[in-house]
Amino acid sequence: MSFPSDIEIAQINEHDNMKNINEIAKKIGLTPDDIEPYGHYKAKFSGRSIAKTMDEKDDGKLILVTSINPTPAGEGKSTVAIGLADSLQSLGKKTVLALREPSLGPVMGMKGGATGGGYAQVVPMEDINLHFTGDMHALTSAVNTLAALIDNHIHQGNALNIDPRRIVWKRALDINDRALRNIVVGLGGPFNSVPREEHFEITVASELMAVLCLAQDIDDLKERISNILIAYTFDKKPIFVRDLHVEGAITVLLKDALKPNLVQTLENTPAIIHGGPFANIAHGCNSILATKLAMKLGDYAVTEAGFGADLGGEKFLDIVTPKLNHAPNAIVIVATVRALKYNGGQKLADIQNEDLNALNLGFKNLKRHIHNMRYYHIPVVVAINKFATDTDNEIKLLTSLCDEVGVDVQLAEIHHNGSKGGQALAKAVIKATEKAANYTRLYEDGETTEAKIATIASEVYGANNVEYSKKARNQLQVLKDNAWDDLPVCIAKTQYSLSDDPKRLGSPRDFTLHVTDIIPKLGAGFVVVLTGNVMTMPGLPKKPAALNMDVDNEGTIGGLF
The missing domain is CATH 3.30.1510.10 (Domain 2, N(10)-formyltetrahydrofolate synthetase)
Structure with missing residues (x-):
């Protein structure tokens, strides 16, 4: 018997287990007057509740979930973040999840939605992935x-x-x-x-x-x-x-879009979903308001940064954290056997086959991300997101490789088992949050834009040189001429590689990062640096996910993952 699709699991559980949004609000100390319902299962925080929560509550502990460089199919980072929150709740911890909102681009395209998968999802899944609260x-x-x-x-x-x-x-x-x-x-x-x-x-x-x-x-x-x-x-x-x-x-x-949205997971963990910048072409993190509310309303707040730790992870720590005034207490790096084999040279078409050599070679990618996250002096835990095709030999090898570099590693079988499959990970994360953290930023705002780019390129990506196009050089001068040189840097780069070339997998070293354009985003308060061939308007694949979608006469959607 095949495992049910995400939408099939969501629809069954939405019908049987989803609680009225007022009940979810009550779990985190909110009254019906504190939220503005959008139907029975979605709501926005009222302006009153946001102000009251920010003023009256202390911060809980913050857990940042990031990952290695993924395969084109994605590696379940959102699934692990959602499952981790459910697992913490199952251990009796008051937990609130904070996630980004999905974009219709990947929903109708290739990557899929942003509501998790299997038995670790936020619901109502169809609403969140489509129009949500507008x-x-x-x-x-x-x-x-x-x-x-x-x-x-x-x-x-x-x-x-x-x-x-x-x-x-x-x-x-x-x-x-x-x-x-x-x-x-x-x-x-x-x-x-x-x-x-x-x-x-x-x-x-x-x-x-x-x-x-x-x-x-x-x-x-x-x-x-x-x-x-x-x-x-x-x-x-x-x-x-x-x-x-x-x-x-x-x-x-x-004015209404500024208010974060409250929903729930399949296991009724409160989830705040708000904002959705991509991490390969923007800063890749949910709103500061959502993260702050999660910390204020829970003893543990779980949030996720988009794509790998070289993108969303770095941007959360260097752009968002200084504005949040609260660094993560622990960082979880999601890794999969299949993505590491892909980074080790195994073809995507063969990714379900055991290949210990490719896994061993691909581990360099995870090792680099561990090194990068440790730079910030925050405890790191590796979560192995288990897929059905992973073999015992592969799991054993990956665990031993993590042990060799001295990082706590836990197997997460969340997709198939929900919170029960993530309790070992949750216990390790709780332990990590109790360790001393001494957040250190990668660069200071007073450094020049060129210096910041060089630091990220060398320390995070592994480049030994940065090459600027004529247009980018001119833009550097514009920044200096207008005194915009003291802003943080948001690098737009392929998610598939630590370099700006999606075909350079693993942990490339001594390469050149190619900067094609630099765009001051003065309202956001950072400078976007375009590298390689990254574009801010993606295209649809040859067979977009939209081809599988339909709706019946009763309004039930099918084919949405």
Whole structure:
């Protein structure tokens, strides 16, 4: 008998076990007045409850879940984060989970959703993976409203002297659509505005997504929006949202999206899901508000950073943590036998076959991530996310390799067994959070952008050189000229390799990191550094997941993973 699909498990459990959202709120000390329900099983935190919780509660312990470099199919990091929270709860620990919201791009594309898998999922799974509470739609509308206001300003006389060739604000859509990467707008004569080149990016890569995830409250959100760089004048002077006087209007569109969302896991663990920047093209972490609420409302807060520790993990620790004012008490690195074999040279088509040599070679990738996370002086635990095709010999070898480098390693059989399969991991994580941590940042803001990039490239990726395109060199000078050189760095890079080449697997050394562009995100408060061939508007695969999806006359969705 085959194992049921994620959506089949979710739908059965949603029907039998899901609790009314007021019951979930009650578990963490909230009253019905503290939440704004969206139906029976979803809610937003009210502004009152956010303020009250932040003021009256102490922080619990924070656990960051990250991973090695994945295969294209993903390695179940969200599944482990969800299962870990369930396992902590099953051990009697008051636990709250904080996760990112899924984007329709991967849902309709290749990677899938962001609600976990098997018996470790957040529910209602279909709602969360699709429209949820409308946050993604609000962000998309806000991005495009700002774009329309910029073009309208130019059309109506251009009092700010904006150079249409130097508009840096892009339109957005929350779906992979390669046809919109490079387009022309304003055609059709003077009545239809000024013709110019335009570019779309996926909503989760937009600066507004980062701004939403880093804002502390409405006032902070409005201030960050006002600081967004949107264009340059013909004299190359920067133009900001505040110059258009529309920060209030954009904030209005995001006032509800700023409120984190409350749902639950299959085992009724409270889960706060809010914000969804990709880690390969953005900073890859759920909102600061969601993480803070999880820490305030639980004795243990479990959060996840996107993709590998070289991307989301590094960005959480170097960009988010200083703003959070609370470093993780423990870091969990999710590893899988199949991803390590892939990093050791085994072909993806053969990944289900035992190959101890490839596993041994691929372990260099995990070893590098362990080394990188230990740099921050926070206790590290490795979670082996077990797949059905893993052999006893492979698990034994991987465990012994972890033992050799002195890292606590635990087998997680969460996908098939839920919290029962993660209790050993949960106990190890509890023990890790009780150890001394002395958070150390990788770089300081006072260093130049070039120095920060060099530090990340060498210390995290293993590069021995950074090469800048002419465009990137010019942008470095723009940063210096405008005194924007003291911002943290958010590197956009392939998730499949520690380098900027997705085909260089394992733990490459002494390579060159190629920087193609540098974009100041002044509202978010960091600089995005584009490397290799990474793009901010992905494309759909030859056979997108959308081909498998359908809905019946009763509204039951099928084929959603």
